[in-house]
Amino acid sequence: xxxxxxxxxxxxxxxxxxxxxxxxxxxxxxxxxxxxxxxxxxxxxxxxxxxxxxxxxxxxxxxxxxxxxx
Amino acid sequence: xxxxxxxxxxxxxxxxxxxxxxxxxxxxxxxxxxxxxxxxxxxxxxxxxxxxxxxxxxxxxxxxxxxxxxxxxxxxxxxxxxxxxxxxxxxxxxxxxxxxxxxxxxxxxxxxxxxxxxxxxxxxxxxxxxxxxxxxxxxxxxxxxxxxxxxxxxxxxxxxxxxxxxxxxxxxxxxxxxxxxxxxxxxxxxxxxxxxxxxxxxxxxxxxxxxxxxxxxxxxxxxxxxxxxxxxxxxxxxxxxxxxxxxxxxxxxxxxxxxxxxxxxxxxxxxxxxxxxxxxxxxxxxxxxxxxxxxxxxxxxxxxxxxxxxxxxxxxxxxxxxxxxxxxxxxxxxxxxxxxxxxxxxxxxxxxxxxxxxxxxxxxxxxxxxxxxxxxxxxxxxxxxxxxxxxxxxxxxxxxxxxxxxxxxxxxxxxxxxxxxxxxxxxxxxxxxxxxxxxxxxxxxxxxxxxxxxxxxxxxxxxxxxxxxxxxxxxxxxxxxxxxxxxxxxxxxxxxxxxxxxxxxxxxxxxxxxxxx
Numbered sequence: 088x089x090x091x092x093x094x095x096x097x098x099x100x101x102x103x104x105x106x107x108x109x110x111x112x113x114x115x116x117x118x119x120x121x122x123x124x125x126x127x128x129x130x131x132x133x134x135x136x137x138x139x140x141x142x143x144x145x146x147x148x149x150x151x152x153x154x155x156x157x
Numbered sequence: 158x159x160x161x162x163x164x165x166x167x168x169x170x171x172x173x174x175x176x177x178x179x180x181x182x183x184x185x186x187x188x189x190x191x192x193x194x195x196x197x198x199x200x201x202x203x204x205x206x207x208x209x210x211x212x213x214x215x216x217x218x219x220x221x222x223x224x225x226x227x228x229x230x231x232x233x234x235x236x237x238x239x240x241x242x243x244x245x246x247x248x249x250x251x252x253x254x255x256x257x258x259x260x261x262x263x264x265x266x267x268x269x270x271x272x273x274x275x276x277x278x279x280x281x282x283x284x285x286x287x288x289x290x291x292x293x294x295x296x297x298x299x300x301x302x303x304x305x306x307x308x309x310x311x312x313x314x315x316x317x318x319x320x321x322x323x324x325x326x327x328x329x330x331x332x333x334x335x336x337x338x339x340x341x342x343x344x345x346x347x348x349x350x351x352x353x354x355x356x357x358x359x360x361x362x363x364x365x366x367x368x369x370x371x372x373x374x375x376x377x378x379x380x381x382x383x384x385x386x387x388x389x390x391x392x393x394x395x396x397x398x399x400x401x402x403x404x405x406x407x408x409x410x411x412x413x414x415x416x417x418x419x420x421x422x423x424x425x426x427x428x429x430x431x432x433x434x435x436x437x438x439x440x441x442x443x444x445x446x447x448x449x450x451x452x453x454x455x456x457x458x459x460x461x462x463x464x465x466x467x468x469x470x471x472x473x474x475x476x477x478x479x480x481x482x483x484x485x486x487x488x489x490x491x492x493x494x495x496x497x498x499x500x501x502x503x504x505x506x507x508x509x510x511x512x513x514x515x516x517x518x519x520x521x522x523x524x525x526x527x528x529x530x531x532x533x534x535x536x537x538x539x540x541x542x543x544x545x546x547x548x549x550x551x552x553x554x555x556x557x558x559x560x561x562x563x564x565x566x567x568x569x570x571x572x573x574x575x576x577x578x579x580x581x582x583x584x585x586x587x588x589x590x591x592x593x594x595x596x597x598x599x600x601x602x603x604x605x606x607x608x609x610x611x612x613x614x615x616x617x618x619x620x621x622x623x624x625x626x627x628x629x630x631x632x633x634x635x636x637x638x639x640x641x642x643x644x645x646x647x648x649x650x651x652x653x654x655x656x657x658x659x660x661x662x663x664x665x666x667x668x669x670x671x672x673x674x
Contacts, residue, residue: 095469095492122494123594126444 089132089156095123096148099141108136110156117141117153132155158247166225166420170213175229178253186253191330191352192395194234194249195252197284200399209236210273214262220650229254231262231286233658235270237279243411244279246270250287252330257287259335264290267336271314274322275609283326283343288359289334295484315342319672327398328353328388328475329371341674344511345405345463346388347398350379355387376448383466386500388464398605400636404461408475408482410515414665417517422480424457426651427607430569433643437563438583441623447472450522450562454647460485463508468501470529473508474516478647478654484512485571487522490563497569499537502546505572509549510672516664517576518657519557526592527567554664556657558650561586561628561637579653581646582637589628593619609659 096116097119104116110130119126136157163465177183177193186193192200198207215230238247248270250257251581256285257269274281281611318324319342326340333356340346340355358375363376383391392398419547430453437445451460454475462474469492476485486508488495497505512519513633528534528543550572557575565588567572574580591595597618598605608614632640641649 099356110228121444121491121498124444125440139674148414155494 089151093151097143102143104136106139175230179458182253190451193272194251206239230435232260233263233266235266246624249280249284252462271318274318277356280323285332285336286330287336322412325402329395347390347401348388349395349398350391351394385519386467417482426479427648429644444490446541464504468504471501479651484517484519488524495524496527497543498529499539499542502542505546506549513553513668514672522562523561523565523573525565525570526564567637583643584638586628593622
């Protein structure tokens, strides 16, 4: 189980995966908007998105867990 | 009659010193997953290289007949040794005695560490777990004579050490008072996440003075101090701290009159990493990973980042190009768009001072949108800290190479280009007094307001000005040295380094401005 933790706060601009999706290493999972910049988060490993903790438009904080890959 | 009785006594005292605080105190230290100071020294040094200084310094207790009944060794261990074959001075408190609070001989040895490093021109490593004095006095009796008015300043040598030799310090356990001050008076500091806290004063003092109830970890654990810049790095445990210190020292010369060691390099200097062609997205709003650029450009696995948790819009560290140490400084656009914050500027200033002190050429990878703006940034005195970084850059004498990776705006960008910097621009480079997005709204305010669709007008103006950000005019005007294929960055920087390398010996010696904690 790998938790994807946010390195900064911001808002969730685009969510590109859903629970149950199979993802590959390097695939973009979601994009945060931070200070007018789009910050993509990539999958650190291949696997299945087991739990999703964010939705588009959410305000998020540093160290929040965005999703989990099993 | 021979000197056998005295010789036997020397042997006995040496054995007592090795026993540290005794079997029970050592067992307690181990039960809390902490090493003793002698074990820490053994972890750091090459086997069999420790040459202890003042091993029998301590406090004897005699009976009325003048016979020694007990003997407390000094609770600070100090000596010479070698790390990967290179000399160092190492020192640290023995927490198994008096909780690391200095005994008279312990204090003498502790403040001798910096003197030794300056005298012998050898890097200094401190492994701290201890506190400052106690109200009972260093002897615990409260009766020692206060120091004379003409005693030399205890902190002078602390400052001199930083201006003379590399100083690397670890917090291994709780560190407070004087040891905490010396911990941060370092070029590189690291704390053990599992065993260390750094506190100016402990929970009992804080509660008495402020009425604030906090644990040691809440006051000064790694979560506090790796984010506020008190220490450069956090490491999982004591052994990991020692590995970080060894790695830091591997990049450094022994002292300011020596050049950093050059290692054999297996990574070809003409290696062109294909990923650099598209690492920067064409869409100017999309962030990218500057650490991927660093990884692709410098010698394989040679980047040692310092201060990752602090001033995070700026990335600083040491790396190698063709085996030679360089300081590396990039922007991280994932944090506050990579802008120069007050803490980022402080981190950058310390980084530049380190490079200047030890004659390390500086390579910057520039994606600087300018000073951070907004009310929080104003409260943090960003312009003062930022200008401090800009002027530090302007005063350096070491060679600089700057790669304009993306944005280079405002006064803040000047911090990324030292005097006579060799400047290479990528096709994605943009520069000017301020980024288009901010500037258009101000400069064309009336025109935008008068338009039938102000938003569309603003976007049209932004796009028109962004198109003018082509990197070619800068290259045509020789306002950059060259416009390059990003994949050529490593070969071009290696060529630059070979050109400036012969200049380095003349730059050795004391730097014009001192390095500050």
